[in-house]
Amino acid sequence: ESLGVNGNCIDTGNLIFSENQNNISHNKKNILYAVTTKRLQGLQIHGVEYYFEFYQNLELLNDFSKKNKYSIIVHLHPGIKNNIKDFRKIFKNLNFRTGEISSSLKKSFMTISYSSTVIEDSLYNKVPVVLLDLHKKNYLHLDCEKNPKEKNKAVYYLNNLKDLKTSIETIKNSKNVNFEEYIFNSSSKKNIKNLLDSYS
Secondary structure, three states: OOOOOOOOOOOOOOOOOOOOOOOOOOOOOEEEEEOOOOOHHHOOOOOOOOHHHHHHHHHHHHHHHHHHOOEEEEEOOHHHHHHHHHHHHHOOOEEEEOOOHHHHHOOEEEEEEOOOOHHHHHHHOOOOEEEEOOOOOOOOOOOOEOOOOOOOEOEEEEOOHHHHHHHHHHHHOOOOOEOOOOOOOOOHHHHHHHHHHHOO
16 A cells, blocks of 8 residues: 555465464474575665674574574575585584475474564464564564563564573463464465466
């Protein structure tokens, strides 16, 4: 509406392809860290972490993982997947992966991100999300909870590692996370079929 788009809204529901609404995150050991890392020519000013900020985050999370004995999977964006060997040499306390995001989500009880479509993938896989803004840009990908001690929330916004540690324990102790505010109940396959049928 702010752009003055004319015409009727098409309410499709979920069209995300990585989803598992029966996924149970209890007893999983991993934390997924997912970032859309763009090459220099693809960067934008708002809602993206720059490559040096991503690198700084890896340094902080590497130490954070070692200190707290957390298992953190760093799922690399396709744009930087060729650097995986270098990352593994430098950040030995992080587990770097590429490929289908669903494989990492199946192993994780929560997701850390800043701005990525993995946020939606995570919610549709019933995995809570922490929007981690260590560079304090005050960008919120979604409406979310800012109190790291508040249980059963699907999305949190935090800007420091102390609150991140608190939120990890909160999520571990949450037994009835409410995802309904963020997800459609129908599957993407069903929604795509309904959308195509409406035009046939």
